[in-house]
Amino acid sequence: SLSTSTEQFASWGWRIPFLLSAALVLVGLYVRLRVDETPEFTAHKARGATLRMPIAQVLRQHWRTVLLGLLIPMGTTGLGYVSLVFLLSYGAGTLGMNRNVLLVIVMVASMLEIPAALLAARWSDRVERSRVILWGGAATLVAAALFFPLVDTRSPILVGLAVLAVRFGLALMYGPVAALLAESFPTTVGYSGASLAYQLGSIAGGGLSPIMATILVASSAGSAAVSGYLVALIALSMLGAAGIRRLKRAGRRPARAP
Numbered sequence: 001s002l003s004t005s006t007e008q009f010a011s012w013g014w015r016i017p018f019l020l021s022a023a024l025v026l027v028g029l030y031v032r033l034r035v036d037e038t039p040e041f042t043a044h045k046a047r048g049a050t051l052r053m054p055i056a057q058v059l060r061q062h063w064r065t066v067l068l069g070l071l072i073p074m075g076t077t078g079l080g081y082v083s084l085v086f087l088l089s090y091g092a093g094t095l096g097m098n099r100n101v102l103l104v105i106v107m108v109a110s111m112l113e114i115p116a117a118l119l120a121a122r123w124s125d126r127v128e129r130s131r132v133i134l135w136g137g138a139a140t141l142v143a144a145a146l147f148f149p150l151v152d153t154r155s156p157i158l159v160g161l162a163v164l165a166v167r168f169g170l171a172l173m174y175g176p177v178a179a180l181l182a183e184s185f186p187t188t189v190g191y192s193g194a195s196l197a198y199q200l201g202s203i204a205g206g207g208l209s210p211i212m213a214t215i216l217v218a219s220s221a222g223s224a225a226v227s228g229y230l231v232a233l234i235a236l237s238m239l240g241a242a243g244i245r246r247l248k249r250a251g252r253r254p255a256r257a258p
Contacts, residue, residue, distance in 0.1 A: 054192040062185055062193055065247060069181050069197030070204065071240025072133065075233040076173050077206030079144055082230060083166045084110070085211045089153065094217070095154050105160045113167040113174075119137060120175025129176040129183070130245035136172025137238035143169045144230040150225035184244050196252065 092099040124132040143165035149164035185193030216225040
């Protein structure tokens with residue numbers, strides 16, 4: 001929308017990103033076809049140990065891990081949508097900021113977030129994954145609390161710093177979360193368990209957060225209420241990471257002798 005008018009974007013411009021996303025589908029298909037299954041899953045498949053309905057076993061035997069696991073993306077996607085999508089409507093519509101300036105801030109922050117998330121994922125290969133998420137959560141808690149106070153200044157520089165701080169903290173959480181969720185379930189149900197936890201959390205967090213932010217910002221507390229909501233979401237993410245960390249450690253603990 002930087003190169004089109006509001007009318008042009010509403011008429012045909014919004015279709016361009018969807019057309020370009022077709023290239024991402026091809027990239028994703030190429031990557032998936034070239035990635036081998038893990039040795040553990042290959043061994044299970046060779047033994048005929050794969051399950052016909054793994055989702056049933058996940059819900060029956062690993063529901064605690066699902067509940068804890070969905071809390072992590074619930075917070076990250078919730079704050080993620082507010083700091084990118086809701087920011088545009090709030091900044092331009094409520095605060096009267098230049099929409100193109102906000103778009104540039106969002107695009108730059110998103111581009112910088114990609115290498116930060118990759119580095120966080122690589123870091124979590126050497127450090128406990130849940131620990132990286134908790135450290136990222138601590139940084140994101142501060143950034144979430146300061147996000148709207150900085151945005152409300154209407155200063156492009158301070159708004160940019162607010163978005164960068166939030167996206168950097170989220171990158172530390174985003175990077176390890178896929179591997180953490182996959183490792184939290186047994187090999188036979190790893191894909192089903194990780195996917196269920198992540199998708200449910202994303203719906204509860206990312207799907208509802210713009211609606212909640214719109215309702216809260218219209219209340220008497222205004223943007224302060226949204227800040228409290230975002231802090232609570234990130235706190236839930238940290239609770240989920242800490243809970244999964246405890247479950248995994250309990251699973252590795254040797255059984256007591258009778």
